[in-house]
Amino acid sequence: MKVDYSDMVEKGLFTFFVIRFLRLYFDTPTRFPEQDKILKRAWLAVIPLFLLASLPGLKFINEWYYEVFVLVGAYFIYKARYNRNTRTLFTAVLPVVIMIFINTFFEYVFPSFYKDYDEIFGTAYGFSFFWMIGFGFYANKQNKVEQQQRQKAEEERIRNEAKKQELEYQVAERTAELTRQKNELEETIAELKATQNQLVQAEKMASLGELTAGIAHEIQNPLNFVNNFSELSVELAKELQEELDREAQDKDLIVDLVSDLVQNQEKINHHGKRAASIVKGMLQHSRTSTGQKEETDMNDLADEYLRLSYHGLRAKDKTFNADFKTHLDPKVPKVRIIPQDFGRVLLNLFNNGFYAVQQKARMGIDGYKPLVEVRTELVEKDKEIVIKVTDNGTGIPESVRNKIFQPFFTTKPTGQGTGLGLSLAFDIITKGHGGTLEVNSKEGEGTEFVITIPVG
Structure with a gap:
């Protein structure tokens, strides 16, 4: 079993750089970390493949290595074509894929025609590879720009998220402060209302104190009248009693005495009501208003x-x-x-x-x-x-x-x-x-x- 080590190294390096390019292109370490672990060691599969290619009947592996590798890569690129950068990369690989199918078709279906125009097919095949390499570099450059944009967008998102969290923290902190101040304000208002009620009551009691002397003076006048007319009524009642005890009663005198007693009682009643109204007014003033x-x-x-x-x-x-x-x-x-x-x-x-x-x-x-x-x-x-x-x-x-x-x-x-x-x-x-x-x-x-x- 003879192994062409130089060819194995060539294909190994080719595989390594292509896989490295794809890993960087799709940023698999960040976006697909699990798949990246497999890709990182995939190029090592070249060694067992070349060992198999040395066996009788398996030489096609060596002969068709690049074509198969490109076709497999093109398939996976095609599956991810919905991404703009991937579509650009697929555009780069597509001519090579087409040339592989054309070459294979003419080589096995029209071999004589293929041999006559071998140089043209080789030139077209080479041109498709240069196309792939050139477009690949362009796609890579475009991808780097977009990666930078994505990175900037991600950094901006992180900054915005940090700002948002900071604002949320500040809002929460401010809300807590406002709640505390609100509670303190409510307590202060409650205390002020209580103090106000006490001051209003104190003002009422102060005015009641000022009234006391005036009430005493005002109530003294009707009480003096009540006392005076009561004493006079007692004397009139005694005189009336004496007149009633006599055998020869003076009816005119009795009528006058009764009339005087009635007048005195009316005056006593009037001044008694006056004193009562003064007391009632004082009580009303001191009592809490009912509204x-x-x-x-x-x-x-x-x-x-x-x-x-x-x-x-x-x-x-x-x-x-x-x-x-x-x-x-x-x-x-x-x-x-x-x-x-x-x-x-x-x-x-x-x-x-x-x-x-x-x-x-x-x-x-x-x-x-x-x-x-x-x-x-x-x-x-x-x-x-x-x-x-x-x-x-x-x-x-x-x-x-x-x-x-x-x-x-x-x-x-x-x-x-x-x-x-x-x-x-x-x-x-x-x-x-x-x-x-x-x-x-x-x-x-x-x-x-x-x-x-x-x-x-």
């Missing part, structure tokens, strides 16, 4: 709270003295309001008015007479009730006039005001009763608060 509107006489409410405010300040400061006046329109009808809330509004405005005139009185201005007035008016055309609370006190500086309805804003010294009175008053009038609360003031001359509420 239920009731038919209320606005003139009575304004008059009552003006007097309570004045006497409350007089009880706190014996040196304080001011005049107050009411101008109550008798045409003002009863209106549906929340009396506890509306009373707090009026009390706050009256207290502020008396405070302002008190501060101005302390300036020692000659001829100054402190005055707080309340005026009610029915504006039939607009179907509105207008309540004006006016004082001739210090007035409100223009620089702070726009802030007086803001929560916690006060012009009073620390400890003398919560800054919630006017803020609550504004909300009660505008939100609770669908009205308006406005202020007109001139620094050094006085202030006027105007409440407007709809009738009906």
Whole structure:
């Protein structure tokens, strides 16, 4: 058995470089790692093939090696022709495949013709190989460009994926931060609401404290009347009893005594009801508002709270003295309001008015007479009730006039005001009763608060 080693080396190198070319061309190490392991060692199959070709009857293996190798390669390239680069490579191999079939056909079917034109067939065969090599280089170059593009696209995809992950991380981190801030904000709002409720209650209790002295003064008057008329009624009853015990009764005297007793009882009843209404008003003021509107006489409410405010300040400061006046329109009808809330509004405005005139009185201005007035008016055309609370006190500086309805804003010294009175008053009038609360003031001359509420 004689082996042509030079031919074996030649075909082995040919096989090695072709397989290497295909591995690089199709990037099998990356795209098809399992198949690449087989391709990497496929060229070693040349050795057993050449050993077989030395055996009798198997020499065709050696003679047809290139043709068979090309045909097998062309078949696999054809199977993968749907890829653009593979189609280009198939175009490079196709002429060689055609020439193999032509040469084989003429060599075995028309041998004499094949021998006569052997040189032409050889030239065409060689040209097809050069075509394959040239087109193969072109296809390889094209493939490298596309591989670079794919690599760039993959790098871009990786960068985008990294950016996406980073953005997702940042979004998740930011979402967690926003959730934390939201929870903290909700807790803060809840605390603020609780604090606000406490401050509102404190403001109510403070105004109730200011009312106490005024209520004590106001309730004392009807109680004095009740006591006086009760004592007088006792004396009249005794006198009536004595007259009834006599045998000679004076009927005219008895009638007069009974008439006086009835009048006294009516007066006792009237002043008792007056005292009861004052106590009821105090209880309503201290009680948490139910939000239920009731038919209320606005003139009575304004008059009552003006007097309570004045006497409350007089009880706190014996040196304080001011005049107050009411101008109550008798045409003002009863209106549906929340009396506890509306009373707090009026009390706050009256207290502020008396405070302002008190501060101005302390300036020692000659001829100054402190005055707080309340005026009610029915504006039939607009179907509105207008309540004006006016004082001739210090007035409100223009620089702070726009802030007086803001929560916690006060012009009073620390400890003398919560800054919630006017803020609550504004909300009660505008939100609770669908009205308006406005202020007109001139620094050094006085202030006027105007409440407007709809009738009906």
